[in-house]
Amino acid sequence: xxxxxxxxxxxxxxxxxxxxxxxxxxxxxxxxxxxxxxxxxxxxxxxxxxxxxxxxxxxxxxxxxxxxxxxxxxxxxxxxxxxxxxxxxxxxxxxxxxxxxxxxxxxxxxxxxxxxxxxxxxxxxxxxxxxxxxxxxxxxxxxxxxxxxxxxxxxxxxxxxxxxxxxxxxxxxxxxxxxxxxxxxxxxxxxxxxxxxxxxxxxxxxxxxxxxxxxxxxxxxxxxxxxxxxxxxxxxxxxxxxxxxxxxxxxxxxxxxxxxxxxxxxxxxxxxxxxxxxxxxx
Amino acid sequence: xxxxxxxxxxxxxxxxxxxxxxxxxxxxxxxxxxxxxxxxxxxxxxxxxxxxxxxxxxxxxxxxxxxxxxxxxxxxxxxxxxxxxxxxxxxxxxxxxxxxxxxxxxxxxxxxxxxxxxxxxxxxxxxxxxxxxxxxxxxxxxxxxxxxxxxxxxxxxxxxxxxxxxxxxxxxxxxxxxxxxxxxxxxxxxxxxxxxxxxxxxxxxxxxxxxxxxxxxxxxxxxx
Numbered sequence: 001x002x003x004x005x006x007x008x009x010x011x012x013x014x015x016x017x018x019x020x021x022x023x024x025x026x027x028x029x030x031x032x033x034x035x036x037x038x039x040x041x042x043x044x045x046x047x048x049x050x051x052x053x054x055x056x057x058x059x060x061x062x063x064x065x066x067x068x069x070x071x072x073x074x075x076x077x078x079x080x081x082x083x084x085x086x087x088x089x090x091x092x093x094x095x096x097x098x099x100x101x102x103x104x105x106x107x108x109x110x111x112x113x114x115x116x117x118x119x120x121x122x123x124x125x126x127x128x129x130x131x132x133x134x135x136x137x138x139x140x141x142x143x144x145x146x147x148x149x150x151x152x153x154x155x156x157x158x159x160x161x162x163x164x165x166x167x168x169x170x171x172x173x174x175x176x177x178x179x180x181x182x183x184x185x186x187x188x189x190x191x192x193x194x195x196x197x198x199x200x201x202x203x204x205x206x207x208x209x210x211x212x213x214x215x216x217x218x219x220x221x222x223x224x225x226x227x228x229x230x231x232x233x234x235x236x237x238x239x240x241x242x243x244x245x246x247x248x249x250x251x252x253x254x255x256x257x258x259x260x261x262x263x264x265x266x267x268x269x270x271x272x273x274x275x276x277x278x279x280x281x282x
Numbered sequence: 283x284x285x286x287x288x289x290x291x292x293x294x295x296x297x298x299x300x301x302x303x304x305x306x307x308x309x310x311x312x313x314x315x316x317x318x319x320x321x322x323x324x325x326x327x328x329x330x331x332x333x334x335x336x337x338x339x340x341x342x343x344x345x346x347x348x349x350x351x352x353x354x355x356x357x358x359x360x361x362x363x364x365x366x367x368x369x370x371x372x373x374x375x376x377x378x379x380x381x382x383x384x385x386x387x388x389x390x391x392x393x394x395x396x397x398x399x400x401x402x403x404x405x406x407x408x409x410x411x412x413x414x415x416x417x418x419x420x421x422x423x424x425x426x427x428x429x430x431x432x433x434x435x436x437x438x439x440x441x442x443x444x445x446x447x448x449x450x451x452x453x454x455x456x457x458x459x460x461x462x463x464x465x466x467x468x469x470x471x472x473x474x475x476x477x478x479x480x481x482x483x484x485x486x487x488x489x490x491x492x493x494x495x496x497x498x499x500x501x502x503x504x505x506x
Contacts, residue, residue, distance in 0.1 A: 074406055101412030111407035114502055115425050125411030128421060157503045177411060 023086040024049050025181045025212045026071060031080035033063070033070055033236075040066045041077070042236035048181065048214055053207040055227035055244060056216045059259055063236040064216045065108075068183045071214070072103040085180065101129060104174030105183040108190050110166040112158035118145070118169050119154040126176050137176065144172040148202050164195030168202055175206075182206065184215040200226075220263065224248055232256045293473050297464055301477060304460030308485075311377040311456060312443040318382030319442055323389025323435060324428075328419065330390060331397035331427070341390060348387030353445055356380055361452045373454035377446060385442035389435050396431025397423050429502045436493045440486055447482075457481055 024047045033041040040063045048054045056064045069075040071082060073089065073096050082090045089099045112121050122141035126132040132140075145151050148168040150161075158166055167187055174182060184203065188196040200219060204226050207213055217223060223230055223244050230244035232253075240253045251257045294301070326341040348356065357380045364371065371379065400423050408418035447458035458478060465474035 072410060074409065097409070097412050097414045097417075100410055103410075105410045107403065107407065109403055111403045113404065113407070113422060113426070115429060115500075124421060125413070128417065129412040159503050173411075 022049075024083070025052075025085055026214065027083040028067075028071065029081045029083075031067070031070060031082065032078045033066060033075065034078060040236050041070065044080070044233075044236070044238060046231070046238070048212055050212055051210045052228045053211075053213045053215060053226055054229050054231060055223040056214065056231045056233060057218065057220070057223060057259075058233035058239075059262075062233045064233050065185050067233070068105065068185045068214060068216055072100055072105050072183060074105075097129075101125075101177055102180045103183065104177060104179030104181070105185065106167070106170050106174055106187045108186045110158070110163070110170045110190075112166055112170055112173070114158055116157075117154065118150070118156050118158070118161075121158065121169060122154075122173050122176050125173070130177065141172070141176055144175050145169075147205075148172045149198070162195060163191045164198045167191065167195075167199045171199075171202055171206070181212040181214065184213065184217065186216055186218065188217065188219060218263070220248060232259065234259065288472075289476075290470070290473060293468075293470050294477055300460050300464065301457065301481075304455055304457040305481060307374070307377075307454065307460075308443075308446050308456040308458075311374065311381060311446045311449065311454070314378040315381035315385055315442045315446065316439045318378070319385030319389045319438060320435070322382065322386030323393045323438075326386070326390040327393025327397060327431070328424075330394040331423075332419075345387045345390050348384055349391075353380070353384050354448060354451065356384060357448060357452060373449065373452045376452045377449040377454040377456065380449070381442045381445050384445060385438050388438045388441070392431045392435040392438060393427070395434070396429075397427035399430045400427045426502065429500050432497055432500060436490070436497070439493070440489060443485065443489065444482065447478075 026046070026048045028044055028046040031041050031044040031046075032039075042063075044063075044067060046054075046067070056067065058064050066075060070077050077090060080090070081088055084099060084103065088094070089096075112118075113124065116124065119138060119141060122144065123132075123134065123137040126137035126140065127134055142151070142154065145154055148171060150165060150168055150172075153161060153165065153169070158169070161169065171182075171187075187203075188199050191199065196219070200222050203213070203215065203222070207226050215222070215227070227244040229241060230247045231241040232239045232247060232251075232255075234255050240247055240251060240256045247256065248260065251260060326344070329337045330341050330345075332338075357376065360371065360380050361373075361376050404422055404426060405418055408422035409415070413421055446456050449456050450459040450462055453459070461474040461478050465471045
């Protein structure tokens with residue numbers, strides 16, 4: 001599988017944005033975000049360096065998906081600042097669409113365009129946003145389809161593919177734009193268990209190829225093996241972060257411990273769990 | 283069965299030139315009316331779906347006025363009232379303007395519903411690729427929502443075509459008006475109305491067949 005990782009690296013070799021100086025690719029300072037009275041992000045600080053894979057875990061409603069949506073400006077923030085390659089993108093007058101061209105995002109629900117074949121899903125952005133000639137865009141798209149293991153699906157419509165295949169197409173669609181960072185928003189949560197692996201493998205190879213990634217996930221094994229750093233979020237705050245194995249095996253904070261215990265993947269048996277007064281597994 | 287026994291095919295044949303002219307006039311007013319209704323529906327539907335301030339309220343008012351008044355009243359308004367404020371229109375202009383305004387209102391609703399049925403998450407996928415909001419509309423909301431709106435907007439186009447028959451009242455020589463005036467002069471009522479029935483059936487059938495082809499080509503391959 002290592003060759004495949006290098007394969008993606010080769011496909012992305014002409015990346016213009018592989019900055020190796022010290023500027024973090026993404027840096028967030030004291031982000032606050034609320035929906036009405038509901039505070040979703042309560043002072044988040046975050047930094048991702050070039051080539052790094054940051055994994056974000058936490059209970060549902062902890063704000064981790066919102067954090068990703070804020071980073072590529074799909075959600076406005078109330079206060080705080082977000083920098084992308086050293087440039088503040090949350091200030092007035094920033095061309096939001098131009099920033100988003102360099103930030104790839106993959107969604108839980110794939111969100112492929114239902115009226116377009118796989119090939120057109122992949123090339124739409126390159127052709128109509130980047131004004132890449134069709135030939136070049138298709139060449140790039142074919143390369144990426146090979147990398148995600150779907151070279152024979154370019155003429156298919158999204159609905160003809162399994163969830164795992166659709167999600168791999170969605171990853172390829174984001175990569176065609178040659179993003180400088182990839183955001184993954186619980187991309188395996190909507191998949192049947194047997195389809196999760198094929199998507200995680202593609203993401204692992206992408207991480208190994210040197211892509212900068214922020215991955216919101218419930219897949220603890222992935223976090224442990226692929227993540228360079230792990231962040232645990234709860235109630236809009238970063239509770240704990242560090243090397244994935246450290247956080248997962250030796251959590252310092254009680255809230256992290258509680259979350260990891262509740263998360264069935266970390267419990268050895270269902271017998272260890274009970275339902276608390278609040279209706280949570282404990 | 284006297285009426286059938288006295289049916290004279292030759293009478294229709296004798297008046298074929300006049301009827302053909304009427305048919306052509308029906309098609310002319312319909313074509314412009316349908317084209318205009320398409321454009322109005324598309325633009326105002328998009329404005330309504332995106333709740334663009336002021337324009338959206340104006341579009342809603344227009345739709346309500348047209349939907350809640352009989353088209354005959356609208357035709358009379360254009361034909362009799364507008365000249366009093368200095369806008370005097372030819373019967374042909376009244377014909378296509380009236381059906382266009384009528385169809386445009388109904389089509390605004392068709393397209394609004396279609397665009398609103400496009401899931402927000404698909405629009406976000408467009409934005410995430412770096413499309414501006416307007417280009418997201420052109421590349422995502424329009425092709426997906428337009429397909430959703432297609433069946434209902436087709437019904438509107440068929441109604442636009444049939445509504446041109448009301449232009450009888452403003453003296454526009456479309457098919458119905460021609461047939462009506464022939465039977466008024468000759469009392470060949472049955473022949474003329476038979477011609478009308480067959481002609482409209484044929485036109486609408488042809489239009490529907492054409493549109494079904496288009497629909498099949500454009501059909502969204504899945505439920506959203």
